[in-house]
Amino acid sequence: MVIALVRSIYVLGFQPVQEDSLRLVGLPDQAVPIVRSFADALEDALPGQVEGIYLVGSLALKDFRPGQSDIDFLAILDPAADLNALPSVHRLVSAAHPNVDCDGIYLSTGELALPPAGKGPSAREGKVVLASGDERHAVTWLTLLRHGITVKGRLPSSEWISADETQAAFHSRQNLISYWLPWLDQRRSLTEFDNWSVAWGCLGVARLHAAIVRNEILSKSAAGHHALQYFPRHQPIIEEALKLREGGPSGYSSTTMRASDLTKFMDDLINSLSR
Structure with a gap:
């Protein structure tokens, strides 16, 4: 090989x-x-x-x-x-x-x-x-x-990398507005999301939430667990996204319910950051 x-x-x-x-x-x-x-x-x-x-x-x-x-x-x-x-x-x-x-x-x-x-x-x-x-x-x-x-090359260091937590959080907030909100608005009428879109949407906004409220850069999987802590009432769709991320099957019996749950979670997360 x-x-x-x-x-x-x-x-x-x-x-x-x-x-x-x-x-x-x-x-x-x-x-x-x-x-x-x-x-x-x-x-x-x-x-x-x-x-x-x-x-x-x-x-x-x-x-x-x-x-x-x-x-x-x-x-x-x-x-x-x-x-x-x-x-x-x-x-x-x-x-x-x-x-x-x-x-x-x-x-x-x-x-x-x-x-x-x-x-x-x-x-x-x-x-x-x-x-x-x-x-x-x-x-x-x-x-x-x-x-x-x-x-x-040399190892990453603040001596030569001008990283800024505040600016990273600002960029993440702008990304929610410029990318994720339009992404969601374009799909509000859908009664079904494919597996990729469920994981992409749910875990994508969760990553930005972590960057904004905790100044943390998380993977998609880690962001899903972060979202479970902050949005426990949306546990079914967050766990669904994590399962799909792992390559597992859907746990929903209704694609319409899954689409509705995804939309509600994303709305709640985005709205929580605009208060």
Whole structure:
């Protein structure tokens, strides 16, 4: 299996980085080949210009689900790096691992020492946008500082990461208004939600609630348990979302009731933060 993976890496056009140059110990077995392929492809495309590679998202928050979770990253590049090389990096990684997205943002040296601002390269679902505001916000900075996994580069520290709890909470509140409220409004007439939407909606707003009221960056699963403490009367739909997150079957006998419960929970949570 390992031999086959190494061969596929060579065939796809990028060379393995030396074993001792990357920190992969402790990562889930299913994530290691993907992270290595990404690091190899990036270094091959920009030799000597990759200053740091960090994992955030579900991997950093200890909630990685094979078959569900993406690989979320943050990479620091030399300011002289040719950003036009990035699309080919993600095409190679997508070809090697077509069932897992490697999503994240690229920053220049020193950018994390400043508050998030402006635009820069981002990758999502195998495609790169060179001038994107995606994920360039205070929650990303704070997640990196508190939970980021170092694959390459120096360890996260407040000495070079300008993380701000207040700004992270502000961004989370804005995200509730700009993304989640419209998301819910567009679906109010539905009498049925698919399993993915139930888990996405319920646990997504729960994560923001934790960031706002407790200044904590939680995984989706941890946010579900947080919501059980703060919204016990919505226990059925929260437990449903957690069960679906684990890949289990629905516990509801009525899809209409499930849709109603999800809408009521999301409304209650959003309204609780506007008082």
